[in-house]
Amino acid sequence: MAAKSRPKSDAPDASDRVSRIREGVTAAILEHRLLPGTKLGEDEIGEIYGASRTLVRTALQQLAHEGIVNIEKNRGAFVARPTPADAREVFEARRLIEPTIVDHAIDAASPAWIDRLQQHLAEEREAELRGDARASVRLSGEFHRLVAEMSGHSIYLGFLKELIARSSLIILLYRRHDTPACGTDHHAGIVAAIRKCDREAARAQMLSHLTEIEAELFLKDPAADELRLADVLGA
Amino acid sequence: MAAKSRPKSDAPDASDRVSRIREGVTAAILEHRLLPGTKLGEDEIGEIYGASRTLVRTALQQLAHEGIVNIEKNRGAFVARPTPADAREVFEARRLIEPTIVDHAIDAASPAWIDRLQQHLAEEREAELRGDARASVRLSGEFHRLVAEMSGHSIYLGFLKELIARSSLIILLYRRHDTPACGTDHHAGIVAAIRKCDREAARAQMLSHLTEIEAELFLKDPAADELRLADVLGA
C-alpha cells in the first residue's frame, strides 16, 4: 500500500544525452549557425555528439514538436523555415498570452525573483553594448521565458517556450537589417512595472513591446523569404 | 532550379503506424478505458497493435508531449493524473485562448463551415439523448477543435488540441457524478452567434461555457483525486 507515487528527481531537461543533443541543435539554430532549410542528417549529428541515431532521432522529433524543425517522411529533418503567415500567428499568440503571464508574474513577485530579473537586464545591456546580435536575441527570449517561469503556470510556460523558439527563428529571418537591437529598455520598463505591482502598466508595456518587435520585421509577401534565403546562402 | 520545396502530402496524422497507435491509446484514455496512473507497458501495447517497441516508444513520447501520459525514467509510461492545480491552469488557458479563437472563426465563416458545425451539433444531441457520457465528452472536445480548425490559426489549433486532451482527462476525473451532460445548448448558442457574426456574443458565450464547465468540476483539495481514484479503482 504505502508505496506512493513520489515525484522523484523529475528534472525536465536534465543531463540526459538526448536533452544535450536537443539543446545543442536548438542553440545552433537560434544562433543562426544552422540556416532554415538546412538538412539535419542523423549520422551527421550523431557523430558530432557521439551518440547513436536512436537518440538523435528522439531529439529531432522533440524539436519537430516544438516547431523549429520539420520532418518529412523518408526524407529527413530540416531546419524549419517559418513563413510570414506563421510569423504573424506566432506574434498574435504572444500578444494574447504574455500580458496575462506578466499579470500572474506580479502575483508571484518576490525579492529573489526581482533580483533575478534585474540581473538578467544587466546581461542584456552588456550584450547590447557589445553589439552582439545573436546574444541579444537569445537573451531577449530568455527574458520572456524568465517571466513565464515566474508566473508559475506550467501550461503557459510550455506554450511560451515554443513561441519563443519560433520567434527567434523568425526574428533572425525577417529582421530589418538596419534596426538596432530591439528594446532592452522595454524589458526594463516591464520589470519596473512588476516591481511596482502595476498590473495595467505591465500588461500594456508587454503588449506594446511585442507589437513593436513585430513591426520591426519585414513580413511582406511569401516570396520575400525565398529571396532572403537565397541572399543569405550566398549562392 | 526554381521549383523547390513543395509542401507535399503533409498530412499531420496520416495513416502512419505510429499515428494509429497514438490515436488508439488516446481514445482509450479519453474514453476512460485506461485509468489515470495505469502503466502503459511497451511490450503490451506493441503486441496489441502488432508493432515493435520502437514505434510504440515514439507514440508514447508524443503522448507525453501532449500531456496525457507521463514518462518516468527507467520506469515506463503511465496515464497522466492531472492534479486540481493542473485542471485550473488548463481551464484558465482555455478561457484565455478560446474566445479569441471564435473571433477568428467568425472571420472564416462560410456556408460549408456552418453546415459542418450544425452537423456536429446534431451528433452531440444524439449522444446526449442516449445518455452516453463518454461520447458526450468526446464530441464536446471535438466541437472546440472544430472551431479552432475553422479559425485557421495553426498555432492556436495546436495549443487547443493539447488543452482539449487534458480537459477530457480532467472532466472524466473530477466531474461531479450528479451533473447532467455539460451544455450542448451552449454549443448551439455559440454556433448561432457565429452565424450572426456577432463577435461579442460569441466570445461571451464561449467564456461562460468554459466557466460553467469548470464550475461543474470538483476541484477541492489535492487529496481529493487520491480518494476518487481509490474509489474508482474499486480497491
Next chain:
DNA sequence: CGGGCGAAGATTGTATAAAGTTTCGCCTGT
C-alpha cells in the same frame, strides 16, 4: 514476528543491423 538484504525476473534504455524508399548520376535511344 517484523524488517532489511540479496538474487532472480522483468522492463526500459541504447546500439546495431536489416529493409524499404528516395534521389541522383549515368547511360541509352531517338
Next chain:
DNA sequence: ACAGGCGAAACTTTATACAATCTTCGCCCG
C-alpha cells in the same frame, strides 16, 4: 543534343539484440 529510364548509393524507417536499471520475491537476521 536532349529526354527518358535504369541503377546504384545514401538515407530514413523498422526490427532485433544487448546492456543497464528497477521491481519483486524469498530468505536470513534481529
